[in-house]
Amino acid sequence: DVKVTQSSRYLVKRTGEKVFLECVQDMDHENMFWYRQDPGLGLRLIYFSYDVKMKEKGDIPEGYSVSREKKERFSLILESASTNQTSMYLCANSPLTGTGYTEAFFGQGTRLTVV
């Protein structure tokens, strides 16, 4: 059974802390994505990566950074957590579009609360 695993289901952090959200896939897919989901705003793309050490900004990258040192792992980093980063964070992956059918597969989500 293919898997996209996010390290935590629920996380509570303090304002100003550095926060790491980890995503690991066993599907050998090139593309990996980080989204945040907020009521009424849908899923907004924070960053995505199409290869190891490669990254591109999404629509809302401010306050976030990412790291992809290995193909299977994509980390989202909140450099200094703030209360407005309280949200549900979803990781996804997909093969490159050149391989044809390109459905994206999602992790179970991490609900982050910053207090």
Next chain:
Amino acid sequence: AQKITQTQPGMFVQEKEAVTLDCTYDTSDPSYGLFWYKQPSSGEMIFLIYQGSYDQQNATEGRYSLNFQKARKSANLVISASQLGDSAMYFCAMRVYNTDKLIFGTGTRLQVFP
């Protein structure tokens, strides 16, 4: 710029009736794919259906069909014979193939009542 618009925050439908969830998109790229996902209250994202920009026929998957009108840039999801288990959030998404970027709309919450 690429954008997905879902104008229906919420929809109600009676069991066994059909329902259409609207989605319009904006891109200047000729090569793209359109997706619909379902998110039940459990939070998982479930892929439903895919339509490529060059596909000649509308996609169908069981009770789901995608009404693709390329000139109008719309990709509406039609659910036939609604079931109580169809109650969920539904997201429309687009990938433009020269960037691989995958973007989503704001979603529509569908509630099916008996």
